[in-house]
Amino acid sequence: MHNTHIYKTIKNSPNLWLKNFPWKKPSGHKYSRGKVTIYGGKKELVGATILSSLAALKTGTGSVKIICSKNTLHIYSVKFPSVLKAEINNISELKKFLKKEKITSMLIGPGAGSNKKIKEITKLILKKVKYVVLDADALTCFKNDLKSLYLLLDKNKIITPHMAEFHKIFPRIKKSNSNIEKIKAASKLVKSNIVLKGPNTIILSYDKKIAINYHSSPELAVIGSGDVLSGLIVSLIGKEKMNPFLAGCAATWLHGDIAKKYGKGLISEDIIKGIPSALKRLKDGRFIK
Numbered sequence: 001m002h003n004t005h006i007y008k009t010i011k012n013s014p015n016l017w018l019k020n021f022p023w024k025k026p027s028g029h030k031y032s033r034g035k036v037t038i039y040g041g042k043k044e045l046v047g048a049t050i051l052s053s054l055a056a057l058k059t060g061t062g063s064v065k066i067i068c069s070k071n072t073l074h075i076y077s078v079k080f081p082s083v084l085k086a087e088i089n090n091i092s093e094l095k096k097f098l099k100k101e102k103i104t105s106m107l108i109g110p111g112a113g114s115n116k117k118i119k120e121i122t123k124l125i126l127k128k129v130k131y132v133v134l135d136a137d138a139l140t141c142f143k144n145d146l147k148s149l150y151l152l153l154d155k156n157k158i159i160t161p162h163m164a165e166f167h168k169i170f171p172r173i174k175k176s177n178s179n180i181e182k183i184k185a186a187s188k189l190v191k192s193n194i195v196l197k198g199p200n201t202i203i204l205s206y207d208k209k210i211a212i213n214y215h216s217s218p219e220l221a222v223i224g225s226g227d228v229l230s231g232l233i234v235s236l237i238g239k240e241k242m243n244p245f246l247a248g249c250a251a252t253w254l255h256g257d258i259a260k261k262y263g264k265g266l267i268s269e270d271i272i273k274g275i276p277s278a279l280k281r282l283k284d285g286r287f288i289k
Helices: 014-020 043-059 073-079 091-100 116-128 146-152 163-169 179-187 225-236 244-262 268-283
Strands: 008-011 036-039 064-068 084-087 105-108 132-134 157-159 193-196 202-204 209-212
Touching: 014 244, 036 043, 036 225, 043 064, 043 073, 043 225, 043 268, 064 073, 073 084, 091 116, 105 116, 105 225, 116 132, 116 146, 132 225, 157 244, 179 193, 179 202, 179 209, 193 244, 202 244, 209 244, 225 244, 225 268, 244 268
Parallel strands: 008 209, 036 064, 036 105, 064 084, 105 132, 132 157, 157 193
Antiparallel strands: 193 202, 202 209
């Protein structure tokens, strides 16, 4: 017999998470809302990292540090002067960095490239950092080693697959199932939080709460949109901020709100530009209750 009744399904809306939203406070400073670290993409994919970092800095944190290599440091310095950078060229340098750095939350995946090295790096980050957002390549690199991924995902982690990535990391879940059935099946395999991206994104908490986000737009089906979303999510997570589930709900709602307001022809850079006015609408309570 299936215990389907243990799942609590709700519609995503600001009423769910607004009281936990990490607004800037008059007495705050740049680190008041924690330190976000983003693992930088490969040279030809730095755009993904820049989109995530911009979204994070504009939304829930005053500090973002990009982990870059000697190949990418210059690009980030020119393209994005206000973000912090750490040049890290191998896994032992990364170990030292993770040991000394106070990290509130960390994102890995956008533009990372799917290879054996990224898998080792992702494993290390999952072991050493409490709050981690895993997206894109940082998920699919585990497709031949799912056991490792499942074991390292806990209640403080959040994964953000789109449907193709979801089926790579949960290959036994039937493609013909409804999206709700899919995410429930996944929750039996990992004790973690999941954002299953799609026209109606579904957010699942490690303790089986489900929020469905209807506040969205087909215009979000554009390259880079997921990178912006993962940047929003990572910026909202923290002990003094939101738990991964509420951060997933808030970020997905904001992402959709910007797209709805913008209308046709949206590109990912436009989502970034739309963050300030969306935050203002949220702060002023100008949303559909």
